[in-house]
Amino acid sequence: MLLVVGGRVCAGDIEATVTAPSGEPLADAAVVLEPVSGSMPERHSTVTIAQRDRELVPYVTVVQTNTPIEFPNQDPFKHHLYSFSPTKTFEIKLYAGKPAKPVVFDKPGEVALGCNIHDWMEAYVYVVDSPYFAKTDANGHARITDVPAGSYRLKWWHPRQKRAVSARAIEIGAAPMSVTQVLDVKPRVIKPKPPADKEKY
Amino acid sequence: MFRSLQRRIVVVFVGLLVLVMALMLALVTRSNARIVSTEIQRELTAGMQVFTQLIEQNQRQLETAATVLAADFAFREAIATQDRPTIRSVIRNHGLRIGAQAMMVIHPDGYLIASSQDSNEPSGSALSPFADLLSAAETAGKSSGFRQMRDGRLYQIVLVPIYAPKLIAWVAIGFVVDDRWAHDLSEVTGLVVSVVHRGGTGAGILASSLRDAKRTELSAAVKEISSDMPGELHIGNEHYQTVHVPLGKETFVALQRSVEQAEAPFQTLQTALWVIVLAGVVVFAIGSIMLARQIVRPVNELAGAARRIEAGDYAEPVPLKSSDEIGQLAASFDLMRERVANREQKILKLAYEDSLTGLPNRTRFIEEFNRLSDSSHGAVVVMNLDRFAPINSALGHPVGDRLLAEIGLRLGSFQSGSNLVGRLWGDEFVFLLRDADRAAATRFAESLAGALRDPFVLDGQRLDVGASLGVALYPGDGRDAATLLRRAELAMYAAKQLHSSVAFAAEAGDEPPHEQLSLIGEMREAMARQEFLLYYQPKLDLASGQVTAVEALIRWRHPQRGMVPPGRFIPFAEKTGFIRELTPWVLETVVAQLARWREVGINLVPAVNLSALDLLNPRLIDHMRRLIGSHSLAGGALCLEITESALMEDPELALAHLNELAALGLKLSIDDYGVGQASLAYLQTLPVHELKIDGSFIRAVATTPKNAAIVRSTIGMCHALGLTVVGECAETADEIAWLVANKCDLAQGYGIAKPLPAEEIPGWLAGYGARQRHQA
Ligand SMILES: [Cu+2]
Numbered sequence: 001m002l003l004v005v006g007g008r009v010c011a012g013d014i015e016a017t018v019t020a021p022s023g024e025p026l027a028d029a030a031v032v033l034e035p036v037s038g039s040m041p042e043r044h045s046t047v048t049i050a051q052r053d054r055e056l057v058p059y060v061t062v063v064q065t066n067t068p069i070e071f072p073n074q075d076p077f078k079h080h081l082y083s084f085s086p087t088k089t090f091e092i093k094l095y096a097g098k099p100a101k102p103v104v105f106d107k108p109g110e111v112a113l114g115c116n117i118h119d120w121m122e123a124y125v126y127v128v129d130s131p132y133f134a135k136t137d138a139n140g141h142a143r144i145t146d147v148p149a150g151s152y153r154l155k156w157w158h159p160r161q162k163r164a165v166s167a168r169a170i171e172i173g174a175a176p177m178s179v180t181q182v183l184d185v186k187p188r189v190i191k192p193k194p195p196a197d198k199e200k201y
Numbered sequence: 202m203f204r205s206l207q208r209r210i211v212v213v214f215v216g217l218l219v220l221v222m223a224l225m226l227a228l229v230t231r232s233n234a235r236i237v238s239t240e241i242q243r244e245l246t247a248g249m250q251v252f253t254q255l256i257e258q259n260q261r262q263l264e265t266a267a268t269v270l271a272a273d274f275a276f277r278e279a280i281a282t283q284d285r286p287t288i289r290s291v292i293r294n295h296g297l298r299i300g301a302q303a304m305m306v307i308h309p310d311g312y313l314i315a316s317s318q319d320s321n322e323p324s325g326s327a328l329s330p331f332a333d334l335l336s337a338a339e340t341a342g343k344s345s346g347f348r349q350m351r352d353g354r355l356y357q358i359v360l361v362p363i364y365a366p367k368l369i370a371w372v373a374i375g376f377v378v379d380d381r382w383a384h385d386l387s388e389v390t391g392l393v394v395s396v397v398h399r400g401g402t403g404a405g406i407l408a409s410s411l412r413d414a415k416r417t418e419l420s421a422a423v424k425e426i427s428s429d430m431p432g433e434l435h436i437g438n439e440h441y442q443t444v445h446v447p448l449g450k451e452t453f454v455a456l457q458r459s460v461e462q463a464e465a466p467f468q469t470l471q472t473a474l475w476v477i478v479l480a481g482v483v484v485f486a487i488g489s490i491m492l493a494r495q496i497v498r499p500v501n502e503l504a505g506a507a508r509r510i511e512a513g514d515y516a517e518p519v520p521l522k523s524s525d526e527i528g529q530l531a532a533s534f535d536l537m538r539e540r541v542a543n544r545e546q547k548i549l550k551l552a553y554e555d556s557l558t559g560l561p562n563r564t565r566f567i568e569e570f571n572r573l574s575d576s577s578h579g580a581v582v583v584m585n586l587d588r589f590a591p592i593n594s595a596l597g598h599p600v601g602d603r604l605l606a607e608i609g610l611r612l613g614s615f616q617s618g619s620n621l622v623g624r625l626w627g628d629e630f631v632f633l634l635r636d637a638d639r640a641a642a643t644r645f646a647e648s649l650a651g652a653l654r655d656p657f658v659l660d661g662q663r664l665d666v667g668a669s670l671g672v673a674l675y676p677g678d679g680r681d682a683a684t685l686l687r688r689a690e691l692a693m694y695a696a697k698q699l700h701s702s703v704a705f706a707a708e709a710g711d712e713p714p715h716e717q718l719s720l721i722g723e724m725r726e727a728m729a730r731q732e733f734l735l736y737y738q739p740k741l742d743l744a745s746g747q748v749t750a751v752e753a754l755i756r757w758r759h760p761q762r763g764m765v766p767p768g769r770f771i772p773f774a775e776k777t778g779f780i781r782e783l784t785p786w787v788l789e790t791v792v793a794q795l796a797r798w799r800e801v802g803i804n805l806v807p808a809v810n811l812s813a814l815d816l817l818n819p820r821l822i823d824h825m826r827r828l829i830g831s832h833s834l835a836g837g838a839l840c841l842e843i844t845e846s847a848l849m850e851d852p853e854l855a856l857a858h859l860n861e862l863a864a865l866g867l868k869l870s871i872d873d874y875g876v877g878q879a880s881l882a883y884l885q886t887l888p889v890h891e892l893k894i895d896g897s898f899i900r901a902v903a904t905t906p907k908n909a910a911i912v913r914s915t916i917g918m919c920h921a922l923g924l925t926v927v928g929e930c931a932e933t934a935d936e937i938a939w940l941v942a943n944k945c946d947l948a949q950g951y952g953i954a955k956p957l958p959a960e961e962i963p964g965w966l967a968g969y970g971a972r973q974r975h976q977a
Contacts, residue, residue, distance in 0.1 A: 082274075082278075082365075084277065084278055084281030084282060084365050084369075085281075089282075112365065112366055112367050113366070114364070114365055114366030115366075116274045119272060119364065119366070120366075121366065122364075122366035159367070160367075189342070189362075189364070189368070191364065191366075
């Protein structure tokens with residue numbers, strides 16, 4: 001997902017690379033540039049986290065504060081979505097299809113999502129006060145484009161990170177920049193998932 | 202001995218049984234011990250497997266319970282929202298539901314969020330009591346183990362994560378490990394289950410299926426073993442085979458099997474076996490004692506019978522009770538007893554009875570005599586028949602034996618309460634007259650002579666039998682049978698010589714010993730002093746009327762006693778061996794005399810008497826050979842006269858010597874024929890040339906027809922055998938005439954000439970020749 005924000009003049013691109021301490025590229029890491037001052041555009045297009053084939057997809061979602069997220073159920077059976085995270089505590093009890101209204105994530109922070117029916121289902125939402133963010137792909141690369149020149153705080157996050165990485169200041173100019181970061185994460189706990197039966201539930 | 206036979210039977214039987222039983226017991230005991238040991242090992246191994254499985258099963262159940270709790274939505278919500286009162290109430294409720302004694306909720310960072318055990322809220326910094334389990338769970342997703350908690354008790358704990366959906370906490374569920382736990386496991390495994398904690402301060406029991414005193418003893422015993430050295434453990438007086446199962450650090454479970462309990466069934470079996478063995482041995486011992494008694498009793502009875510027979514009691518029959526081998530033995534034994542008894546009677550008869558006459562024999566006589574008391578007195582009479590040998594020779598042994606039997610029959614009438622009649626040997630009889638004195642003995646002798654006076658008739662032939670008797674009185678003449686018999690015999694011979702019917706030992710012989718000794722000493726001196734001299738009695742050749750031979754007779758001219766007759770010293774010379782010196786002297790003297798007569802033209806064949814001792818003396822033959830050689834004597838120039846009794850002492854040696862003497866050319870003559878036992882048949886086998894009939898026969902030939910017949914037949918038989926016959930003691934003209942008429946070759950006696958000194962012989966010969974011519 002790529003968000004293009006900012007003016008046409010004096011806007012720059014940031015190329016970010018995240019690796020594990022072993023040097024391997026790390027996917028699903030969030031890279032966020034928070035403007036130190038001034039206003040920033042708020043665009044709240046609805047984001048979707050689907051429930052498909054007894055999984056929450058995608059695994060990691062980064063959104064700006066106040067972004068509504070829809071949780072359509074594409075499986076032929078019900079799910080019971082919940083979050084006990086203080087950032088956004090909610091519960092969508094047994095439902096099928098698309099819920100009536102999306103959930104608005106109105107506070108910055110991380111939210112862990114799970115299904116009370118299927119223990120292995122999990123997804124993470126990182127809510128940030130900035131429209132300038134990106135998520136690393138399988139190669140550990142992420143790109144933030146059209147960032148207006150100015151002073152920013154560069155933040156890194158990963159749902160299984162062992163320690164929070166402190167934000168650092170960064171100046172964005174016209175020239176494209178590239179940043180790298182090493183994150184130490186725990187291995188993903190593979191919770192047992194029974195094979196889907198013929199009836200698909 | 203029989204006692205020991207019985208004992209041997211019992212000992213062998215019972216001993217064998219005991220041996221077999223002991224071997225069996227040893228075998229059973231050994232194999233039992235092996236079985237018990239193997240069984241205990243097997244039980245321990247099986248028990249350990251069951252125990253381990255139970256522990257794992259418990260752990261899985263706990264895990265399931267914990268997982269169920271961890272999945273509870275409300276519980277997760279309470280934890281995620283840090284709602285501690287709710288959390289505490291959930292875990293308490295859940296703990297009750299599943300019977301867990303300990304439940305805790307632990308933050309992923311390691312501090313306690315809530316615990317069912319602590320009533321007061323734990324502070325945020327209180328760390329969980331099992332950080333190691335937590336770190337293990339972080340790696341493996343979950344963990345379990347046995348841990349001692351703050352209350353000092355041991356718990357089996359499982360630790361599972363709580364996801365919402367990321368890890369928000371750990372839930373720990375613990376079951377307490379206590380005596381009940383140990384007891385339950387003990388029931389399932391069949392083993393004693395004890396949980397032992399071994400810390401720095403020592404070992405202690407955390408839980409055990411043992412109770413009370415046993416448990417106390419175990420905690421004492423457990424201090425002495427090391428966890429990695431299982432084996433036998435003594436608890437009180439019981440032995441336990443032990444294996445260990447570790448329950449985490451410093452804690453292990455001891456699984457134990459009581460050796461005594463495992464042995465118990467075998468002990469029962471062994472006790473039963475012992476009872477059977479002991480009872481068997483006792484029964485067997487009693488049985489074999491009874492059997493041995495049954496065997497031994499009849500054997501003992503046989504032994505008793507054997508002892509009775511050994512002691513000479515044949516009267517009581519051997520007991521016959523059974524028909525088995527011993528019964529057969531007893532029957533044979535009884536038969537043997539009867540036969541031995543019969544045989545003994547026969548032997549006794551033979552031993553004490555003379556078979557010919559049926560009278561008691563010499564042995565019986567001696568036994569009867571020995572039965573007399575020392576103070577008793579009486580007489581021993583020995584009777585010898587006169588002229589029995591010629592009768593035997595002339596009429597044959599069967600007739601002689603019948604005669605003896607007849608005589609025995611007649612003498613048997615003298616047998617009475619106080620008198621014993623017996624036959625000594627041959628024609629010699631003996632009488633024991635108890636309480637008889639000299640007068641009574643004389644009367645007895647007279648009646649005996651009277652009894653024999655009637656002639657015996659055998660096959661129509663009348664036989665006159667005379668007898669000579671010798672009487673020895675006891676205790677005067679001797680105290681023992683041998684002495685009395687000898688003295689009575691001597692007296693009998695004296696009577697024969699004196700031609701009287703009875704002689705008493707007191708007068709007849711056996712000079713007192715001191716006189717004999719002095720006589721022997723004197724004989725040697727007499728030899729040196731030349732007191733011995735020879736007389737010669739002529740022998741008349743009846744056919745030619747010429748004197749052709751003489752018999753040399755020794756005389757002793759004693760300086761004090763005067764002429765001593767030969768009967769008084771020759772027996773002692775024979776007894777002492779002095780005769781060996783005397784005879785050579787006689788021979789030397791006779792040969793010298795022979796030479797002197799030859800010088801004056803007298804040709805006589807001199808005869809010298811040889812005693813038994815001389816005849817048996819081998820040196821005499823050498824002496825004789827030298828004598829013949831040195832004087833160049835021709836064959837038949839010298840005659841030797843030998844009595845029958847001298848021949849009888851050692852007939853074999855006598856015969857050998859006679860043969861040698863005959864070979865030297867000596868003429869041999871049998872003296873006094875008819876007195877002794879020798880038969881003509883026997884004498885015929887000897888190399889003799891002449892036979893001299895005893896004077897007792899000759900004395901009565903002219904008047905007694907019986908004597909005449911015997912002498913006549915003897916002469917006839919001698920001639921038939923090629924022997925010349927000499928009639929001794931021819932005293933009267935009638936007798937000489939009878940001898941001439943009956944073809945007797947030679948005669949000797951007072952009727953011809955008495956013994957004369959050598960120097961008188963030539964004169965006598967001249968005078969005799971003149972007288973004969975004158976008569977003719
Ligand atoms: Cu679901």
